[in-house]
Amino acid sequence: MDSFAANKRYAEDLAVTFPLLSDWHRKVVKDYGLLDEKSGYSRRATFVIDKDGKITHIEEGRSAIDPTGAYQACSVFEKKKAG
Amino acid sequence: MLRRASILVLFISVCAASVLAQQTTTTTQQPAAPKTHLQVGQAAPDFTLTDTAGKEVKLSDFKGKKNVVLAFYVLAFTGG
Numbered sequence: 001m002d003s004f005a006a007n008k009r010y011a012e013d014l015a016v017t018f019p020l021l022s023d024w025h026r027k028v029v030k031d032y033g034l035l036d037e038k039s040g041y042s043r044r045a046t047f048v049i050d051k052d053g054k055i056t057h058i059e060e061g062r063s064a065i066d067p068t069g070a071y072q073a074c075s076v077f078e079k080k081k082a083g
Numbered sequence: 084m085l086r087r088a089s090i091l092v093l094f095i096s097v098c099a100a101s102v103l104a105q106q107t108t109t110t111t112q113q114p115a116a117p118k119t120h121l122q123v124g125q126a127a128p129d130f131t132l133t134d135t136a137g138k139e140v141k142l143s144d145f146k147g148k149k150n151v152v153l154a155f156y157v158l159a160f161t162g163g
Contacts, residue, residue, distance in 0.1 A: 021132035031128040033119030
């Protein structure tokens with residue numbers, strides 16, 4: 001929901017190396033069931049999605065700030081690759 | 084090892100100065116928590132959003148190519 005310009009500045013400040021996307025119209029947070037219509041805010045969340053487009057891990061709320069769960073979910077891909 | 088994985092992180096900034104400007108109360112608390120209806124094993128809803136370079140990024144473009152970490156980060160540019 002941040003604007004394109006705000007995201008651009010944010011990405012530059014942090015020197016991010018991954019795509020930083022703007023959900024200005026709140027459509028994606030709605031599709032992912034994260035938008036609280038009353039407040040207009042979304043919840044923090046992390047989804048891990050495999051190559052088939054299937055969700056393999058969901059972390060919601062305050063715990064989504066901690067990337068450990070997503071990291072562990074990603075390590076499953078590595079194991080599959082190695083195995 | 085993880086570095087070698089074909090994993091892409093799509094960081095979606097979800098919140099906004101505009102939302103803050105619309106707030107009529109002085110609330111700074113976290114919003115009530117709607118639990119997502121999505122579950123592990125389900126297909127991730129497709130979307131097309133614009134990145135900081137102005138390029139459109141579509142989730143389904145990574146299908147069959149890369150695993151994706153999708154991080155929804157509320158109040159990304161507000162210091163919140």
